[in-house]
Amino acid sequence: MAEIKGxxxxxxxxxxxxxxxxxxxLRRQANRLIDAGVHGLxxxxxxxxxxxxxxxEKMEILKVIVDEVGGxxxxxxxxxxxxxxxxxxxSNKAKDLGxxxxxxxxxxxxxASQNELYEHFKAVAEGVDMPIVLYNIPARTGNxxxxxxxxxLSEIPNIVGVKDSSGNFDNMLQYIERTRHVEGFSVLSGNDSLILWNLMAGGTGGIAGCANIYPATMASIYDLYVAGELETARKVQDSIRSLRNTFKYGNxxxxxxxxxxxxxxxxxxCRAPFNQVPDQGIEALKKVLEENAALGMS
Incomplete structure (x- = not known):
C-alpha cells in the first residue's frame, strides 16, 4: 500500500x-508538480x-492522471x-481506473448524526477494497x-487516515492523539498553513491547494522536516503567509x-459562478507573486 505522507x-x-x-x-500540470518533488497527486x-x-468528468480526469503519473x-x-x-x-470505479x-x-x-457518519464510512470501507482517507471539511459540507x-473508524483496517480541513488545530490534534495507537494511521492537514505543525504533532503531512502555485516550496516543508532542518522548515512554512492573505479576495x-x-x-x-476575482485581488496577487519570485519560491 502507498504510504500516506508528504x-x-x-x-x-x-x-x-x-x-x-x-x-x-492537466497532463502538463501533473508533470510540473511531480518534477517539483510533490509526494502524491x-x-x-x-x-x-x-x-x-x-x-x-471526474472519472476521465482520474484516467488521465493515472496514465500520466505512471506510478x-x-x-x-x-x-x-x-x-x-x-x-x-x-469508489469502485476509481479502483478500476487505478x-x-x-x-x-x-x-x-x-x-448527519455521528452514528450515521460512522455507518456511512463503515459501509464504504466494506464495499471497496482500497485504503481510505476520511475528509473532514465541515464549513463546506455542514457535517x-x-x-x-x-x-x-480508525479501527477498520482499510480506513487508514483522515484529512482535516476544519482549520481548528485542536481538532486535528485530537485526531492525532486518538489514533496514535493505530499502526499506520495517518492524519493530514487540509490547511496549508498548518502542515509543519501537523508534522511536529505527529501527523504525516498535508493535502495542499497552494502546492499548485508553489509545488517545490510546499513539498520542501515535509522534506526539510524529515531531514531534521526544523528552523528552515519553519521559515518555508511561514513564507506562504502573503499568498494566503490574498484569499480574502475570493473563493x-x-x-x-x-x-x-x-x-x-x-x-x-473556475467554472461559473465561482470564477470572479476583483481587480484589487488580481493586483494583490501580482504583487505577492513578484515578491515571492524574488525570494526564490517556486
Whole structure:
C-alpha cells in the first residue's frame, strides 16, 4: 500500500474558455508538480472543483492522471458522494481506473448524526477494497467528523487516515492523539498553513491547494522536516503567509487558479459562478507573486 505522507497537491482542473476540461494542460500540470518533488497527486479535490464536475468528468480526469503519473507518486481520488450507495459505486470505479488511495468526504447538505457518519464510512470501507482517507471539511459540507468518530473508524483496517480541513488545530490534534495507537494511521492537514505543525504533532503531512502555485516550496516543508532542518522548515512554512492573505479576495479555489494563470500556465478560470476575482485581488496577487519570485519560491 502507498504510504500516506508528504505534501500532496489538490491539483486544479484546467479549463478552456468554454469551461470544458483542458486535458493536455492537466497532463502538463501533473508533470510540473511531480518534477517539483510533490509526494502524491489528488485530482478533483476541493481545489480541483470536484463540487462542479460531473461524475463522468471526474472519472476521465482520474484516467488521465493515472496514465500520466505512471506510478511515480500515489494518486488519491475523491469519491465521496452524498449517498452511501453512490459513494461505493464511484469508489469502485476509481479502483478500476487505478487510483491508489480514496479520499471520502463526509456527506453534505443533510445533517448527519455521528452514528450515521460512522455507518456511512463503515459501509464504504466494506464495499471497496482500497485504503481510505476520511475528509473532514465541515464549513463546506455542514457535517463534522468528530475525533471520537475518527477513533472508532480508525479501527477498520482499510480506513487508514483522515484529512482535516476544519482549520481548528485542536481538532486535528485530537485526531492525532486518538489514533496514535493505530499502526499506520495517518492524519493530514487540509490547511496549508498548518502542515509543519501537523508534522511536529505527529501527523504525516498535508493535502495542499497552494502546492499548485508553489509545488517545490510546499513539498520542501515535509522534506526539510524529515531531514531534521526544523528552523528552515519553519521559515518555508511561514513564507506562504502573503499568498494566503490574498484569499480574502475570493473563493480560495478561484484565487489559486488565478495565481497559476498569472504564472503563465493556461489553466483558465473556475467554472461559473465561482470564477470572479476583483481587480484589487488580481493586483494583490501580482504583487505577492513578484515578491515571492524574488525570494526564490517556486
Amino acid at each position: 505534501v500532496i497537491p489538490a491539483i486544479l482542473t484546467p479549463m478552456n474558455e468554454d469551461e470544458s476540461i483542458n486535458y493536455d494542460e 489528488f485530482p478533483f479535490g476541493t481545489n480541483g472543483e470536484a463540487y462542479i464536475l460531473s461524475e463522468a 511515480r507518486v500515489p494518486v488519491y481520488a475523491g469519491t465521496g458522494c452524498i449517498g452511501t450507495k453512490d459513494t461505493i459505486e464511484q 487510483a491508489d488511495i480514496l479520499s471520502i468526504i463526509s456527506p453534505s447538505f443533510a445533517k 463534522v467528523i468528530t475525533p471520537e468518530t475518527v477513533e472508532k 480560495p479555489n478561484t484565487i489559486v487558479k488565478a495565481a497559476v494563470e498569472l504564472l503563465g500556465y493556461p489553466v483558465g478560470k
